[in-house]
Amino acid sequence: MSKVNSGNLFVFLVENLIWVLVLVALIVFSLLSDKFLTPFNMVNLLVRVAALGLLVIGQSFTLITGNFDLSSESTMGLTAMVGGLMIASTVNGGLGWEVNPLIAIAVMIVLGCAIGWINGTLITKFKMNNFIVTVAMLMILRGVTYAISPGQSTSFFPELFDFLGSGSVMRIQQATGRFLPIPAAAIFLILMFAVSHVVTRYRRFGRNMYAVGSNRSAADAAGIDSQRVILLVYIVSGLFAALAGLLEAGRMDSATPRMGSGMIFSVQAAAVIGGISLFGGRGTLIGAFGGVLLWGILDTGLNMLQVSPFWIEVSRGLLLLFAVFLDAMKVRYLHRIAVRKALTGNTIGLQDPVMT
Amino acid sequence: MSPHVLGSAIVQHTNLDSRGHYLSLGQCQAPVFDALCLPFVHFNACFQSTVLQFQWEKKMKKVALLLVFGVLFSLVLSACTAVAPGAAPATPAAGEEAAGEKITIGYGAPELSGGQGGIMAGMELGAKNQGWEFVSNNANFDASAQANQIDDFIASGVNAIVTVPVDSQAICAAVKKAKDAGIPFYTIDRAPIGCEINMTVQSDNYLAGKQSAEAMVALLTEKYGEPKGTVLELQGNLGQNVAQLRGGGFNDVMKEYPNIKIISKPTDWDAAKFSQNTLDVVAAEPVDGIYMHSDCVGTVPVTAALEQLGKKVKAGEEGHIFLAGVDGCADALQSIRDGYSDQASSQPIPDFGVVLADYIAIEFAGGTIEEGTVTRKAHHGRLPRSSSPTLV
Numbered sequence: 001m002s003k004v005n006s007g008n009l010f011v012f013l014v015e016n017l018i019w020v021l022v023l024v025a026l027i028v029f030s031l032l033s034d035k036f037l038t039p040f041n042m043v044n045l046l047v048r049v050a051a052l053g054l055l056v057i058g059q060s061f062t063l064i065t066g067n068f069d070l071s072s073e074s075t076m077g078l079t080a081m082v083g084g085l086m087i088a089s090t091v092n093g094g095l096g097w098e099v100n101p102l103i104a105i106a107v108m109i110v111l112g113c114a115i116g117w118i119n120g121t122l123i124t125k126f127k128m129n130n131f132i133v134t135v136a137m138l139m140i141l142r143g144v145t146y147a148i149s150p151g152q153s154t155s156f157f158p159e160l161f162d163f164l165g166s167g168s169v170m171r172i173q174q175a176t177g178r179f180l181p182i183p184a185a186a187i188f189l190i191l192m193f194a195v196s197h198v199v200t201r202y203r204r205f206g207r208n209m210y211a212v213g214s215n216r217s218a219a220d221a222a223g224i225d226s227q228r229v230i231l232l233v234y235i236v237s238g239l240f241a242a243l244a245g246l247l248e249a250g251r252m253d254s255a256t257p258r259m260g261s262g263m264i265f266s267v268q269a270a271a272v273i274g275g276i277s278l279f280g281g282r283g284t285l286i287g288a289f290g291g292v293l294l295w296g297i298l299d300t301g302l303n304m305l306q307v308s309p310f311w312i313e314v315s316r317g318l319l320l321l322f323a324v325f326l327d328a329m330k331v332r333y334l335h336r337i338a339v340r341k342a343l344t345g346n347t348i349g350l351q352d353p354v355m356t
Numbered sequence: 357m358s359p360h361v362l363g364s365a366i367v368q369h370t371n372l373d374s375r376g377h378y379l380s381l382g383q384c385q386a387p388v389f390d391a392l393c394l395p396f397v398h399f400n401a402c403f404q405s406t407v408l409q410f411q412w413e414k415k416m417k418k419v420a421l422l423l424v425f426g427v428l429f430s431l432v433l434s435a436c437t438a439v440a441p442g443a444a445p446a447t448p449a450a451g452e453e454a455a456g457e458k459i460t461i462g463y464g465a466p467e468l469s470g471g472q473g474g475i476m477a478g479m480e481l482g483a484k485n486q487g488w489e490f491v492s493n494n495a496n497f498d499a500s501a502q503a504n505q506i507d508d509f510i511a512s513g514v515n516a517i518v519t520v521p522v523d524s525q526a527i528c529a530a531v532k533k534a535k536d537a538g539i540p541f542y543t544i545d546r547a548p549i550g551c552e553i554n555m556t557v558q559s560d561n562y563l564a565g566k567q568s569a570e571a572m573v574a575l576l577t578e579k580y581g582e583p584k585g586t587v588l589e590l591q592g593n594l595g596q597n598v599a600q601l602r603g604g605g606f607n608d609v610m611k612e613y614p615n616i617k618i619i620s621k622p623t624d625w626d627a628a629k630f631s632q633n634t635l636d637v638v639a640a641e642p643v644d645g646i647y648m649h650s651d652c653v654g655t656v657p658v659t660a661a662l663e664q665l666g667k668k669v670k671a672g673e674e675g676h677i678f679l680a681g682v683d684g685c686a687d688a689l690q691s692i693r694d695g696y697s698d699q700a701s702s703q704p705i706p707d708f709g710v711v712l713a714d715y716i717a718i719e720f721a722g723g724t725i726e727e728g729t730v731t732r733k734a735h736h737g738r739l740p741r742s743s744s745p746t747l748v
Contacts, residue, residue: 033512041511048504092550093525155525156550166529248500254526256499303508309494 014330018274018290029301039180046186049296051248053189055267057196058240060288061233066213066280067130071137072241073260075115078141079108080245084154084255087161093154101161108242116238120231146257155254165250185247197285213280270295273323460489462509464519467497471705475544479518479709486713499526506530510537516716518542524549544708555715555725557708561598564701565605568680571699572645575678584615585644588637590630591622592649602649602682631657638665651681651688651700659696670695
């Protein structure tokens with residue numbers, strides 16, 4: 001009996017390990033640097049991971065259904081560039097249309113969803129391999145971004161367009177008398193994680209996602225339209241990529257043709273570290289949020305400690321390996337429990353030494 | 357680091373010949389301060405620069421001229437300090453502030469390959485010269501990562517930020533944050549577009565092109581007795597202003613010599629295209645000289661292509677094709693030593709940071725930088741032969 005408990009405890013710990021790691025990282029870095037655990041830095045941390053976080057949300061939707069969307073970084077770059085071209089003046093690299101920022105934002109979101117729809121349709125309707133489809137899109141969209149820009153940045157956007165990325169919703173007076181702005185990006189990120197957690201956890205669509213990711217044929221047999229679920233998660237991924245593009249363009253006050261380039265590795269890593277399984281069907285958005293935070297804490301902390309950039313890369317790689325190792329352990333453990341249950345459940349009457 | 361230490365570095369890396377060849381420091385042109393061909397300081401957008409050029413007398417060309425450019429410049433620097441100790445570094449100014457807390461310079465590199473590593477090393481040396489702490493980051497071509505790293509500099513409270521912007525426009529958001537936090541902002545190699553910073557240091561690519569053109573004219577005049585002939589210009593990526601300036605400087609000089617025919621071919625900085633264009637043009641035309649927008653990229657493929665055509669001939673021998681270029685990379689210098697290349701207009705990459713540190717020190721001390729402010733004095737023009745022994 002006690003063994004069962006310790007087993008469940010193990011699963012519980014592993015499921016929530018990310019928050020233990022986040023806490024440990026926070027403590028370690030604040031001990032190592034007195035500049036680390038300041039309100040400014042903590043708020044800033046959320047802003048710097050905001051675009052990454054939005055991509056992780058989109059990625060988590062696809063990962064939970066057992067798919068992935070490698071093109072999201074290029075979707076982010078393209079939507080940001082399209083938005084930038086529409087609103088920037090010709091002097092600042094735009095087309096000189098200088099449309100209303102809200103129209104530009106709407107176009108970006110529609111474009112993001114449309115790209116997701118194309119991905120999803122190719123994968124579900126045409127039964128094309130999701131890896132190849134999204135890698136092809138990764139290249140195509142990046143190429144299109146360079147072609148339309150052409151190779152130039154657009155910058156200096158209206159304040160309304162920048163609000164999500166660099167605006168602040170309120171200012172808190174600190175003890176020192178200085179005002180700490182609460183950035184819109186930080187609030188938006190938390191809000192989006194909360195909404196997507198509720199959707200994946202407590203709505204039918206979310207439960208269908210997990211069902212499709214765990215066992216697609218079983219889900220189909222249970223009457224779930226898995227094609228539709230997968231199409232939808234790709235659209236969601238495109239949507240969040242567009243939001244990430246909007247946020248990042250606002251934060252930098254410019255859209256560069258390289259924006260997001262190479263980010264997909266961090267996105268996958270943060271999601272996996274946060275407990276989203278690459279095999280589908282497992283992990284929560286709250287965990288993914290922890291993964292994003294840990295990624296940002298490591299980035300900020302190691303930078304501030306003046307660790308060589310090369311070693312920062314190594315530490316991230318090690319962290320990722322550790323996360324995958326835990327995931328594999330978890331799978332093995334759960335598998336063993338399932339086998340035991342199956343054995344004890346059959347008629348031979350063998351008693352499982354652990355389960356009883 | 358004292359000039360003497362710089363001097364000893366020269367001993368390690370160079371083999372100066374004392375048999376009478378000389379180094380000529382190209383036309384360190386007017387707007388350059390009263391400094392030797394030293395830096396080229398920009399105030400926000402204004403452009404001046406330093407390009408060091410070296411040539412050697414024809415009759416001496418068989419003398420091995422072993423000079424690595426970076427070391428050459430160190431040598432020049434040492435010369436400056438040696439000649440004019442009065443204008444030595446502004447360390448005392450920094451010392452005053454250091455009384456309270458240690459001064460830290462945060463340096464954001466856009467990437468660390470090629471020349472960028474040299475620029476960062478120069479800034480580190482400059483900071484060390486002033487007795488400052490030096491911390492650095494590498495954005496690896498990613499403008500967002502650079503923005504994050506500058507956030508970290510601001511959060512950790514550095515006294516000044518120096519970057520080579522990944523993106524000239526995107527850097528402005530970070531510049532604004534630094535300004536809000538009251539931290540001075542400087543750039544090297546590239547200037548921001550659309551926002552003001554304290555100062556930027558760049559080399560003058562236009563001057564570099566001009567110097568190569570003047571050298572080419574001199575070589576052609578020597579060959580034919582008058583400026584005439586055919587020159588192949590291997591251009592960089594013309595979408596970038598670096599290539600436009602290197603081409604502009606060259607062609608503005610060449611315009612005045614109607615008997616010199618220029619054939620221009622774009623290469624996009626691609627070694628394969630340097631090679632292909634050389635093969636195509638040299639095979640079809642009586643080319644007398646080749647001007648490369650980047651001798652870093654071009655020297656090896658161009659000489660290999662000439663060899664393929666049977667036209668790789670040493671300077672002074674019948675059929676030699678003059679090779680000139682901008683950058684002054686190791687390959688080009690080796691080719692000069694070997695007798696195949698004739699000229700290089702070089703960038704003082706290792707000294708950008710050293711010089712910038714002097715100006716940062718002035719601002720730390722409460723001073724302002726005016727155009728024409730000189731921090732280091734040195735000789736104009738030719739480096740005197742007599743100074744070599746003291747350096748080596």
